[in-house]
Amino acid sequence: DTGVSQDPRHKITKRGQNVTFRCDPISEHNRLYWYRQTLGQGPEFLTYFQNEAQLEKSRLLSDRFSAERPKGSFSTLEIQRTEQGDSAMYLCASSKTSSGELFFGEGSRLTVL
Amino acid sequence: GQQVMQIPQYQHVQEGEDFTTYCNSSTTLSNIQWYKQRPGGHPVFLIQLVKSGEVKKQKRLTFQFGEAKKNSSLHITATQTTDVGTYFCAGKDDKIIFGKGTRLHILP
Numbered sequence: 187d188t189g190v191s192q193d194p195r196h197k198i199t200k201r202g203q204n205v206t207f208r209c210d211p212i213s214e215h216n217r218l219y220w221y222r223q224t225l226g227q228g229p230e231f232l233t234y235f236q237n238e239a240q241l242e243k244s245r246l247l248s249d250r251f252s253a254e255r256p257k258g259s260f261s262t263l264e265i266q267r268t269e270q271g272d273s274a275m276y277l278c279a280s281s282k283t284s285s286g287e288l289f290f291g292e293g294s295r296l297t298v299l
Numbered sequence: 300g301q302q303v304m305q306i307p308q309y310q311h312v313q314e315g316e317d318f319t320t321y322c323n324s325s326t327t328l329s330n331i332q333w334y335k336q337r338p339g340g341h342p343v344f345l346i347q348l349v350k351s352g353e354v355k356k357q358k359r360l361t362f363q364f365g366e367a368k369k370n371s372s373l374h375i376t377a378t379q380t381t382d383v384g385t386y387f388c389a390g391k392d393d394k395i396i397f398g399k400g401t402r403l404h405i406l407p
Contacts, residue, residue: 228398231394288342
């Protein structure tokens with residue numbers, strides 16, 4: 187499968203714990219985006235990368251959220267000290283160019299108890 | 300900051316009726332993209348519009364990009380049950396920002 191893959195697909199954690207999600211984009215895709223989606227809402231922008239450079243992080247995102255793309259390939263999204271409000275689907279998407287279509291992964295669903 | 304607004308939030312139509320969703324951006328866009336998300340699925344790319352006033356068609360779907368490159372619309376002619384899902388516009392200024400989507404329900 188050469189699509190965008192995300193791991194884990196589901197994560198249940200207790201409030202206060204740290205979680206990390208991984209995204210493997212399509213090979214040679216330069217742009218990588220992280221979005222968060224809750225039921226009935228559109229994908230909410232979190233952050234994006236051009237190769238290994240993080241270009242922007244949403245101002246709505248607290249300091250508990252951090253993302254990396256160390257070698258310009260896979261990316262990780264870490265949430266520290268999770269809160270119940272962090273429960274959502276975390277979507278990763280990649281594109282070949284800065285203006286190209288986004289290819290989404292299946293998402294990582296987070297449930298914080 | 301950049302905002303993308305989409306209306307209506309929900310639309311119920313009888314099978315065979317037409318459907319339209321509208322998208323407006325707070326800023327001028329370099330391009331606009333449309334995605335469809337089926338229940339339980341992830342967004343899937345439909346089309347990208349780049350030029351001012353551009354109109355593109357995909358079978359029963361017609362996409363328009365406004366002259367000022369700040370608004371767009373998606374029109375579906377003669378809806379079918381396979382059209383069920385949520386349609387999102389996504390505006391690109393630098394990053395890609397999604398609207399809240401229009402959820403389409405088809406009544407048989």
